[in-house]
Amino acid sequence: MTPQHLVIAPILIPLLAGAAMLLYEERQRRVKFAISLGACVAMLAVAVELLIRAKAPSGGSLIGLYLLGDWPTPFGINLVLDRLTALMLVLSSVLSIAVLVYAWGGWQGRGQHFHSLFMFQMMGVNGAFLTGDLFNLFVFFEIMLAASYGLLLHGSGPERVRAGMHYIVINLVASLFFLIGVSMIYGVTGTLNMADLARMMPDLIARDRAMVQAAMAILGLVFLVKAGIWPLGMWLPATYQAASAPAAAMFAILTKVGVYVILRVAFLNFAPGSGASAGFGAELLVVGGLATIAFGSLGILGSQTMPRMAGYAVLISSGTMIGTAGLALLGGGSGMLAGALYYMLGSTLGIAALFLLVELVDRGQSAVAAMLALSADLFGAPEDEPEEDQTGLIVPATMTILGLSFAALAVLLAGLPPLPGFVGKVVMLTAMLKGGVSGQAVAWIFMAALIISGLATLIALLRVGVQTFWAAADQDDPKVLAVEIAPILALLALVAVLTWQARPVMRYMEATAAALHRPEVYISGVLTAERTQHRREVAE
Amino acid sequence: MELILALGIGALVASGTWLVMRPRSFQVIIGLCLLSYGVNLFIFSMGRLRIGAAAIMPKGGVVDPSLYADPIPQALVLTAIVISFATTALFLVVLLASRGFMGTDHVDGKDPKR
Incomplete structure (x- = not known):
């Protein structure tokens, strides 16, 4: 690849890896795992390279552009x-x-095609981050969602099927809204290219502007459903709770796709x-965010x-x-947004x-419950069920490590x-005190919500932590x-590195937030970078 | 023609919306189908309604675009149809799985107490 x-x-990468793995039998998990791991590592390497490229752009343009089929823009x-795209790509591949x-510890074997679904979901997520076209965004959203339906049902069981049914219906209806919004925008402006649309936005006549804004509101609804905002996020805790641990952990990035698209579309058109x-x-975003924090x-x-707590933590975060x-759209300044991006990582x-982690801890608890039930039935010692596929090093002092994590x-x-x-x-709060919204009532309310939500999280997690790790004396160490x-x-270590290297990371975030506030760079980058490339090819 | 199309979209979306809110999963899936038909027609109408105009322009030469229908919404509709067809099929499987697990076709997996 040049x-x-x-x-x-x-x-x-995920498309080819996912498709290739369909050729292998379900039993050949070792091969499948090797292929997926290779693909993920390759994705991370590419994402890091793209991050470096987005950081130090070459050729005078601040953005990188890729034309599929080399049609003019x-x-x-x-x-x-x-920068924002590269950041999200790195986050998702990590x-x-x-x-x-x-x-690999066992979940991959509890259903069909885990690795292929996983790869297709990554393809949808990465595509949604990269695309510069609204309809293509819809297509990548659908790829991501279709794979996530499969991942949610991974492991099966009544609880997952029931949650899955609600999740699928909500997302199908949201997709229909997506189509309505996209086609309205096309009907009025005649373009689906985000940069082209953003270029037209300031010059629209009043009647057209109202229509485009209505269409944008419909689109926003879809992204807010995905981000799980109140009152559109009622499905989220139940769904994430029902999903198997790896699927739920990957779903943590799905809400961020919604957040990313909101940032992208809102700042391009309404900066x-x-x-x-x-x-x-x-x-509306501020009020919705506040309500979501309160609800979470x-x-x-x-x-x-x-x-369930983890599900609500997702809501607080988004x-x-x-x-x-x-x-920031109200004019709060880019410092606050930089803090938020850092917080998001x-x-x-x-x-x-x-x-x-929760699944590992629950494993011990369910073992106890299962043992009680069994001994009541049989009046004897329960047999140790040898779990299939659970070979490998079993960690000593499990509960200590789990408790500390x-x-x-x-x-x-x-x-x-x-x-x-x-x-x-801290960065968000300082920027709110200094920036364009300082002193306004809404900024104070938001600051209070931010701090109180942290307190609520702490109380809730400590309470359940004490119950689980200290008070439960009769608990078996989970295997x-x-x-x-x-x-x-590793994730914890990475998070620690984020603090340790806070300065370069924060500098990147500040540049990202500042770039979001200058949509004209993105617009002219997309609309003019094409011409130079085209000219070069003509010259060749 | 505009009126007929608008009424048709309205009827499809209204019945679809009502059906999606019903408690039986079969009603929900029919509702989703109707909604997606309504939305597909809506996308189609966004290219403006034309009778007897081709969507594909002849090769070469200068053509007058006003004599042709807008091809983009038609391409969009095609994509949307394929995607909604696939996801509906997937939902059908989940519906059957749910019926098998729960023994009822209620969307919450259990019948409300009468």
């Missing part, structure tokens, strides 16, 4: 690489490696200072089980992101690790020092394989 074509690699489908290694539509829907905080306090996006990795995750998600949750929140605990520890 350097220019590297932009499409994050879509092609407003007509053909294009892929666009900028997560995919951790989850994949975890699934502060972009004509008559500037700040469209910003108030209450939910996490009211939950009895750890998986509520924080959406609310900050709204405040930590919280996404943390929530994914929490979903993985859990404590670290609680600290991370609650936003206590020294982990990135704290750093991100945990090294490959299952290693991804969690």
